[in-house]
Amino acid sequence: MRRAVLLLCLLASLAFTGQAMAADVFLQDNQARPIRFSVGVEGVDAEWYAALLRAAPHGDEISNVKIDIVSWEAVRSICGREANGCYSRNKIVVPAEQSESNAHTILHEYGHHLDHSTPVAGVAEPNGTPEWWRARGVAELVRLRSVASSYILGWDRSIAEVFAEDYAQLALGGSRFGISWLERPDETVLAALKADLGLGPAPATVNPPSVKPLSISRNGKLAPRRSAAIDFGLLGPSRQVTATATFTGTTEKRVRATLEVRCDGVRVAFKTLGRGKTTFAIDQRDLGPAECTAKLSSTSAATRTFTLVVRLAVITGV
Numbered sequence: 001m002r003r004a005v006l007l008l009c010l011l012a013s014l015a016f017t018g019q020a021m022a023a024d025v026f027l028q029d030n031q032a033r034p035i036r037f038s039v040g041v042e043g044v045d046a047e048w049y050a051a052l053l054r055a056a057p058h059g060d061e062i063s064n065v066k067i068d069i070v071s072w073e074a075v076r077s078i079c080g081r082e083a084n085g086c087y088s089r090n091k092i093v094v095p096a097e098q099s100e101s102n103a104h105t106i107l108h109e110y111g112h113h114l115d116h117s118t119p120v121a122g123v124a125e126p127n128g129t130p131e132w133w134r135a136r137g138v139a140e141l142v143r144l145r146s147v148a149s150s151y152i153l154g155w156d157r158s159i160a161e162v163f164a165e166d167y168a169q170l171a172l173g174g175s176r177f178g179i180s181w182l183e184r185p186d187e188t189v190l191a192a193l194k195a196d197l198g199l200g201p202a203p204a205t206v207n208p209p210s211v212k213p214l215s216i217s218r219n220g221k222l223a224p225r226r227s228a229a230i231d232f233g234l235l236g237p238s239r240q241v242t243a244t245a246t247f248t249g250t251t252e253k254r255v256r257a258t259l260e261v262r263c264d265g266v267r268v269a270f271k272t273l274g275r276g277k278t279t280f281a282i283d284q285r286d287l288g289p290a291e292c293t294a295k296l297s298s299t300s301a302a303t304r305t306f307t308l309v310v311r312l313a314v315i316t317g318v
Contacts, residue, residue: 022068029054033063040070041096048098052106056171059197061117065110067092087112104168104175111167115160118196124149126160131202135192136166136185137209137316144314145236145289146181146211153235156180167193183210208317219307222257227297230310234263234288240313243294244281245273248305256300263290285315 022040027050029035035053037046049067068091070078075095079086085094085105092109095102112126120127126149127133138159141147151158156179165178166185170193177184185193188203195202216230234241245259257273261282269282282294294310 029062035062036066038066038068044069044096052103056107057194057197057199065090065092065113069096085109104172107171108164108168111164114167115163128163129196131192131195135189135203135206140316141209144238181212183212211314213311213313215309215311217309221303222298222306223303224298224300227295228308229293229295230308231293232310234290236289238315239288240285240315241287242283242311244309245296246279246307258297261294263287263292
């Protein structure tokens, strides 16, 4: 028993020593502001990380963050199994790896720190920075339910993540952009970010938010009296739905198909395929929020090859 107790004490001591191995390193930016690192992996030079932050647009907030450089195992343990890094309460956790991907992670996480350090009046955190909020049209995106202050709509629709990805674009122009539904930040948005850091004037005019349209398609063969459908959700208001059906082959002399769109169980549009036609479409605006279905039904006596495409767009700046 005594040996077991001694062994446990030894293991606990080793574990404590492993934690204590992390060394604090203080470097500086180009204005002699301190940048604090905690290096928990042997042989890692914090200078590579410091050089990225020096070159990135920043202000005095850089002295209020600590960057923990740890093993990948520690990143998974602290941040989550799928995470490449994380930020919480003035602390960034990133892996000990010198790569383009990790450079993006470091600056993305620094974007969270900038967000945390810069309030937007009258808006709950996380909220980015004031001029960025205006230039990105975030108030409009919130109205459209395209983004939220939480992760309720998904990672890529969190205001915090949109801001962090925009900041990474400012700091590392041309790097990957993780918000697939939104256009990359334009020069106006990037200028607004710089203005929030005191690095230039705020843009006088801004553009409505630029949301990419989404297309969903289905194709195959449609037998007589059969239907093909596409289900889709509309997160918020001011949605435009365009459903287009196309048949290949020769035209028929009479109506051989119908197309309808229903939202929350209510028919919002209906169309028949005209004589001698192979393509028809429904274009409906001002829909949402709702759960919808576009349904193509055959009244033909023959099996026909079809394509059904639903295009979803957000009408902004109305």
